[in-house]
Each structure stands twice: as C-alpha cells, then as structure tokens.
Amino acid sequence: MKKAVKRIYMGIIFLFLYAPIIVLIVFSFNKSKSRGQWGGFTLDWYVDLFKDRQIREALYFTLLVAVLSTLISTIVGTIAALGINNMGKFSRSVILNINNLPVLNPDIVTGVALMTLFISVKIELGFVTMLIAHIVFSIPYVILAVLPKLRQMNKHIAEAAMDLGATPSYALRKVIIPEIAPGIISGALMAFTLSIDDFVISFFTAGTSATNLSILIYSMAKRGVKPTINALSTLMFTVVLILMLIINKKSEKGEEILL
Amino acid sequence: MKKTLRILAYPYVVWMVIFIVVPLFLILFYSFTKGDIHDIGSLEFSVESYKKVAEPLYLKVIGDSFLLAFISTAICLVLGYPVALIIANTDQKYRSLLMMLFLVPIWMNFLLRTYAWMSLLSPNGLINRFLTAIGLPRLEIMPGNAAVLLGMVYNFLPFMVLPIYTVLSKIDKQVLEASSDLGGNKVVTFTRVILPLSIPGVVSGITMVFLPAVSTFVISGLLGGGKTPLIGDMIEQQFLFARNWHFGSSLSIILMVMILISMAVMSRIDKNNQEEGGKAR
Amino acid sequence: MGRNIIELKNLTKRFGDVTVVNNINLTIKENEFVTLLGPSGCGKTTTLRMIGGFEEPDEGQIFFEGKLLNPIPAYKRNINTVFQRYALFTHMNVFENIAFGLRIKKIPKDEIEKRVKRMLKLVDLEGFEKRNVDSLSGGQQQRVAIARALVNEPKVLLLDEPLGALDLKLRKEMQIELLDMQRSIGITFIYVTHDQEEALTMSDTVVVMNNGVIQQVGTPQDIYNEPINRFVADFIGESNIIEAVMLEDYKVAFDDVVLDCVDKGFAKNEPVDIVIRPEDIRIVTNPDEGMIKGTVKSVIFKGVHYEMMIESDTGREYMVHRTIAFPVGSYVGMNVQPFDIQVMKRGDPL
Numbered sequence A: 001m002k003k004a005v006k007r008i009y010m011g012i013i014f015l016f017l018y019a020p021i022i023v024l025i026v027f028s029f030n031k032s033k034s035r036g037q038w039g040g041f042t043l044d045w046y047v048d049l050f051k052d053r054q055i056r057e058a059l060y061f062t063l064l065v066a067v068l069s070t071l072i073s074t075i076v077g078t079i080a081a082l083g084i085n086n087m088g089k090f091s092r093s094v095i096l097n098i099n100n101l102p103v104l105n106p107d108i109v110t111g112v113a114l115m116t117l118f119i120s121v122k123i124e125l126g127f128v129t130m131l132i133a134h135i136v137f138s139i140p141y142v143i144l145a146v147l148p149k150l151r152q153m154n155k156h157i158a159e160a161a162m163d164l165g166a167t168p169s170y171a172l173r174k175v176i177i178p179e180i181a182p183g184i185i186s187g188a189l190m191a192f193t194l195s196i197d198d199f200v201i202s203f204f205t206a207g208t209s210a211t212n213l214s215i216l217i218y219s220m221a222k223r224g225v226k227p228t229i230n231a232l233s234t235l236m237f238t239v240v241l242i243l244m245l246i247i248n249k250k251s252e253k254g255e256e257i258l259l
Numbered sequence B: 001m002k003k004t005l006r007i008l009a010y011p012y013v014v015w016m017v018i019f020i021v022v023p024l025f026l027i028l029f030y031s032f033t034k035g036d037i038h039d040i041g042s043l044e045f046s047v048e049s050y051k052k053v054a055e056p057l058y059l060k061v062i063g064d065s066f067l068l069a070f071i072s073t074a075i076c077l078v079l080g081y082p083v084a085l086i087i088a089n090t091d092q093k094y095r096s097l098l099m100m101l102f103l104v105p106i107w108m109n110f111l112l113r114t115y116a117w118m119s120l121l122s123p124n125g126l127i128n129r130f131l132t133a134i135g136l137p138r139l140e141i142m143p144g145n146a147a148v149l150l151g152m153v154y155n156f157l158p159f160m161v162l163p164i165y166t167v168l169s170k171i172d173k174q175v176l177e178a179s180s181d182l183g184g185n186k187v188v189t190f191t192r193v194i195l196p197l198s199i200p201g202v203v204s205g206i207t208m209v210f211l212p213a214v215s216t217f218v219i220s221g222l223l224g225g226g227k228t229p230l231i232g233d234m235i236e237q238q239f240l241f242a243r244n245w246h247f248g249s250s251l252s253i254i255l256m257v258m259i260l261i262s263m264a265v266m267s268r269i270d271k272n273n274q275e276e277g278g279k280a281r
Numbered sequence C: 001m002g003r004n005i006i007e008l009k010n011l012t013k014r015f016g017d018v019t020v021v022n023n024i025n026l027t028i029k030e031n032e033f034v035t036l037l038g039p040s041g042c043g044k045t046t047t048l049r050m051i052g053g054f055e056e057p058d059e060g061q062i063f064f065e066g067k068l069l070n071p072i073p074a075y076k077r078n079i080n081t082v083f084q085r086y087a088l089f090t091h092m093n094v095f096e097n098i099a100f101g102l103r104i105k106k107i108p109k110d111e112i113e114k115r116v117k118r119m120l121k122l123v124d125l126e127g128f129e130k131r132n133v134d135s136l137s138g139g140q141q142q143r144v145a146i147a148r149a150l151v152n153e154p155k156v157l158l159l160d161e162p163l164g165a166l167d168l169k170l171r172k173e174m175q176i177e178l179l180d181m182q183r184s185i186g187i188t189f190i191y192v193t194h195d196q197e198e199a200l201t202m203s204d205t206v207v208v209m210n211n212g213v214i215q216q217v218g219t220p221q222d223i224y225n226e227p228i229n230r231f232v233a234d235f236i237g238e239s240n241i242i243e244a245v246m247l248e249d250y251k252v253a254f255d256d257v258v259l260d261c262v263d264k265g266f267a268k269n270e271p272v273d274i275v276i277r278p279e280d281i282r283i284v285t286n287p288d289e290g291m292i293k294g295t296v297k298s299v300i301f302k303g304v305h306y307e308m309m310i311e312s313d314t315g316r317e318y319m320v321h322r323t324i325a326f327p328v329g330s331y332v333g334m335n336v337q338p339f340d341i342q343v344m345k346r347g348d349p350l
C-alpha cells in the first residue's frame, strides 16, 4: 500500500517534469505548423534545420561561446585556484567572497551590471562581450570545483615530485594537474552546461549582432516558435540523454561528476 | 614555492576587479545619481530613483515578486522533500539512475520548456482540448499568476530536490538504526533524526529556488502575459526600453540587498539548527 | 663507515620570530643510520626539510660530500625523501609511482622496468604493479613510498616518521625490514622519530633534540646509559632522576644516603642530577641489607616485568622494574651498583 502511494507520487512528479518535453518532441514530428494541431508525421523540420540560416547561426554562436568560455575559464580558473590555495587566510577569504558574487547574485543583476560596464567604456555589445560575460560567470564555478581538490591533496605531493628530480613546472604538469583532474573536469562540465543554458546574461550582453539559441527562442516564444527549433531541441536533448546514460553506466563516479 | 604559486592568482584578481567589482560599483553609482547616462560629467548625486522605488506602484511590484517567489519556494519544498526522501531510500542500484532521470529535463533549454507549458496551458492548449473532450470545465490559468507559479515550480523543483537528496543520502544508516534501537518509531525517527539532519540541505534548497524565482523575468513574461510585472521585468524594462539606468540600478541594488538579507537569515537558521543539534547530542 | 657525507654548520631556521632550529652542528658519515629524536615540535622535520631542500636555512651551511648544498634546488640534490604522510601520487599506479624519478632521468624503458621490479621485490610488493595506490593498506603505501625513493639510488635517504601511521605490530616488522634494506644497499639514512624505543633499536647514532637545540649526539648505548642532562635522561626511557650533591670524587649524596659512584672531576659539594634506571635497582627482602629502605606502594604487571613504586623513609618515590613482584605494603631494602649511577651536571630545572 505504502509502496503504491510512493510510486503514484513519483509517477505524477515525473509526468509533470516530462510533459512539456514530450510535447516538444512530439511536435517536432508534427506536419501541421500550428501547435496543438496534429497534422501527421513528418521529418521535414529536421531537414529544414540544416537549411535554416538563422538557427544555424544561433547554434554556431551558442556552441562557439560555450566551447571558448569553457576552455578559457577552465584554464584561468585552475591557475587562479592554484594561486588562491597558496594565499594567506585573509586574502584567500576576501578573494573567495568576491569570486562568489556572480554565483550568488541574481543573473539579471550580473547581466545588467556587465552591460552597464561595457556601454560605459563604449565597447560595442556583441560576440566578444557575450564571451567575456560567460567567462565571468563560469570561472567562479571552476574555482569552486578545483579548490576543494587542491585542499584535499597531500600538501607534500609537489615536494615529493621535486624530491624525485622533477622541476617545478614538470611537477605542476605531471603531478598536480593530474591529481586535481576530477575537479577540473567537473568545473569544465559545469561551465559548459551553464554557458549552453544561459539566457539572461547573454540577453543583456550580446547586443543585436550575436544571437544565440536562447535569445532566438526568447524572441520567437512570444510570436510562436518555429517547429525547427523543436527538432533541434529534440536532437540536443537526445544527445545529452545518451551521454548521461553512458556516463551513468560506465562508473559510479559519473554521479559525482554530473551532480 | 608558496610565494611563486601565489602570483598565479594575481591575473584573476585583476580580472575580478574589472568584471565583478567595478560593474557592481557602477550599478551602485548610477543608483545614486541622475542625469544623462551618456555624459558622465553631467551626472549628479540624487536619491530620486530610490524615492521612485518607494512609490506604491513599485512597492507592489517588489511585494508581488517576493510573494510569488515565497509561494513557489514553499510549493517546491512541499513537493520536493518527499521526492528527495523517496529517492534517497531506493536501492543503491536505482538511486543514481532515478536522480539522473530527475535532472535530465534541466538539460533541455529552459525557455523551450517554458514555451512548451505555454502550448499546454494556453486557452486553446492541449490541456483544455483534453478537458473539453472528456466534458470537464476548462482550466483558465494562463496568462496569470497561477501559470507563473507553475512555471517557477517546474523550473526550480530540481534545485530543491538535489541538495536535500544529497544530505539525506549521506545520513549514516546506523544513525537511523540507533534511533529505532532506542525505541523511536518511524514518525519519531523522521521528526527527531532525519528532519533535523536534513536542515542544511533544505536551507540550501530554499536559497537555490528562491534566488532565481525572485529575480526571474522570463517566466512571468511568457506565462504571466505581463499581468503582474515582477522586479525582474522592471529591471529589464528600465535598462532595455525605458533607458532609465538610474531607476534600473536602484531596483537592482534593492533586489541584491533583500536577497542578501534573506540569505543571512537562512544561514542563521542553518547555524542555530546545528548548534541545537550539538546540544541535543 | 667512512667519509663525512653530510655536514650541518651553525644551521638556524626561524618562522617569523620563532627560532625553530637553533644553531645546529652535526656531521653524518657514509652508510650511517642517524636518527633525529625529540618531542613534537622540536624542529626535526624542519631540519630534515632543510637537508632535502624544501626549506631555506636562515643561517648556516649544509655540505654534501664537502660541497655547499644551500643554493642547489631540491630537484637537483642527490637526496631522496620518504614523507611523513607518504605523499604518493594517487593518479598513478604503484609501478608509475616508483618509476617517476627514473622517467625524469630519461632512463631507458627496459632498464626502468628492471629496476622497479627489483625494488618491488625488495619491499615485498611483487605483483602490485598495476594496483591503484589508494587501494593499498597503510603499510603497503609506506613501502611504495620507500621504494619510490630508493629506486633512484640516492646517497642519502631522509625518512620523516615513516612508520608513524602504522600499528605497533606492523611498525616492529617494518623497523626490521628498513634496517635490513639500509644494511644491504648501504646508503645513509637520516631518520626522524619521536619514538625513543624506535630510535634506540635502529640507529648507529641518535641525535636528541629539544626546542631546536641538539641536546646530545651519541650511540644508543651512550644516550641510554650516559644521558648528558635531565632532558635526555627523562626523554630516553623511564628513570629516577634525583637532585644530589657531589661530596667528593666517587661519592654522591642525597636525602640521608651517600652512594658510591664512578664519576669524578666535579667541584666539592657541587649540585648535580643523578639518574638511576628502574631496572638497575635491586630489592632485598631484609630492609637492613639495603642502602635505601622503603615501602612498596603499588605493583603493576607490565608484560615482562613488574613496575613497583617504592617510597623511601624520607618520602622519595622510586620506580623499580623487577621480574618478581613484592607485595604492596612490604618493607624492603634497595641497592644500586656504583656503575649504574649516572651523574650529570645540573641543568635548568625541568
């Protein structure tokens, strides 16, 4: 009896979570252009996807910003974490508090603040400003992921490497970085996800010249979203789902990285 | 060695100052001035925009934002806690799979998911077609606050479940056994052991839901149809359309301050709870 | 044992305004097993780290085979270290950990293979090559740490409390294994511990330190039998330390007793400290046959011997170790041989 109640409850919750996603997926195969009207099965939207310049461009910006900002913020964040880890208690806590601001501040405040900065110093909003903004909010997550790994690491590990003849830079590359690799990877994953998913901060910092998927969808949502977007989202969603299932199967550690 | 490594942080410190500290000071600066934003020399000190925030119209906006965020956080907590509890108590084997299934929807663009709700909830949407077809009264919640609440709960529920689940799954099974060993039945074990131990997760869940909920402008824009403007909508408008940075900045500062206060209160609760826990032991 | 390999000259290290190592002078010979012994915080690790090159001395010089070592960075010193908490590379398996130093030296692959295998055999870890170091027990990790250092064939091996994290039984086993290794490979060990028993059983030379200052350097026998001051006597084993007066050569007095001893050369009536080890006090059942008379206050069985506390008529408590117990409350006599009394110059009162 109790088990049944639990099952039903979880069932309702999952229905609630997946209903809109199922709707999106179903409509990506819908012949009729109007939502809410089933006009038969079609793959036209998937074909259109590769012809639609607007969507292609938005996808390009989304992916380019995500890849670049992940790359840059992972490198800068890891280097910064190494430095912060060796600082005195006071400067460390000051830096970490400032570092936490983009995490704790509402996205909209981060977004308008950056926009204000760019406009005040007369930098035109566009791809570069959006990229900078993504790096700004990604680095803190990388640092928050890497720093604990550095703290856990045996204090003397770098010395042990040098004791065995490694130069400081060799010790950094071959010992310290590999030791904290799980933290770096989860920081990078975090940065990538946040970047792909971001709408609010991009919205305020991208201007009109660089429209990413989120901005495109937002501008469409009020007028009506093209079914091609449904098709694109279905594709992206499927890719993510498969990736997650693989990671989950492969290792128990997958959970640790993803959560 | 320590000293050389320290240098590695300096570039980022400069970066932080330019892109985190300066922008926030700019907002603070604009909130306390008036004049033409494109001519910094012409700006003068003023609390005009804060006076504007105090007008009833805008006070209502702020009040509405906090009320809606509060209600949606409460709903997330009520719905999410049992979910976290159930997942934490399933077999180790299925646990991470369940949790993953729970988190997967986050991976679809949230604007699209919100848009999908529009198709479901709109007056001629799928739900209403279905209800009409089986002869039930129609559901007229969109556009409106109920739809906004639904959108918030939908989008932020995982952020409530995740931290609570994390805390619950770390509770030592022996603690629970100890409780029943000492004569605690299931209810007692839950109220006296599990619940207090999970408070840190609840606190961070509340923060993680309340924060985006109070500052959202997308959900209210899409599902609310602009009927009840929220503080996020106002900030967007002031910066993008009205071009009144001064007022927009004041609203941002007010939002930040109120969030800081709520977070301070939450961390107090967390601390008190831990101290009481310490005494009870 | 032959030439000097390491020399410390007036070595001093300060952290802020605290002097942690204070003007140390020490000479270590080739193939010697030297132990730095002292209470926690006395500066043993800091001394070792200066030799390893991880800490720069504020004053003084370190010489390695007669050459000044100070300006040479850690990674160019022909000295290897076994760290206090091992500091193994957790992202590498056992083999890669041990091969680390050899790979840096660009030694050919098959040679590396051969030397690592030989090392694994030496530390009794054959077949563990592929194992993740996290999955090893404390003792095994410890042996990997030793192998990782030894495979480089350093002239000097520094070991910082290498057995500190192990349980008693394993510690005893590893002590023997370490000694065997040191003897068979023939390299200099500088070993840090705060376990006096470990220091005495393993070393050729023991260096007793306190508050950054060397108290005494000597063979284990010297240190045990002829402690130079109260601190050493107290730190090395249990003992009865008594304030006494040197009446004249070969005669020392305290309370109401005058004892014969083998020491001379003190001034007349010079105040001194004397040490009597608990196992050097004999008990006779007839109190009149003892130099000191007293009542047995307590008896504890310690495994091999009994530890008795005996209070003399003058109210002084003596610790006595004997293999047979005397009942509590019995009145007995105590005797000490002259050569079992160690007379020391009076230092600062402890």
Ligand SMILES: Nc1ncnc2c1ncn2[C@@H]1O[C@H](COP(=O)(O)OP(=O)(O)OP(=O)(O)O)[C@@H](O)[C@H]1O
Binding pocket: C015, C020, C038, C039, C040, C041, C042, C043, C044, C045, C046, C047, C194
């Ligand atoms: N980096 C440092 N900064 C400041 N003080 C230090 C530092 N390293 C060591 N000390 C201090 O120097 C003193 C000696 O430390 P050291 O590590 O040499 O002691 P030790 O004899 O090895 O002790 P233990 O047996 O506990 O390992 C201690 O008081 C310690 O607190």
Ligand SMILES: [Mg+2]
Binding pocket: C044, C045, C046, C084, C160
């Ligand atoms: Mg030490």
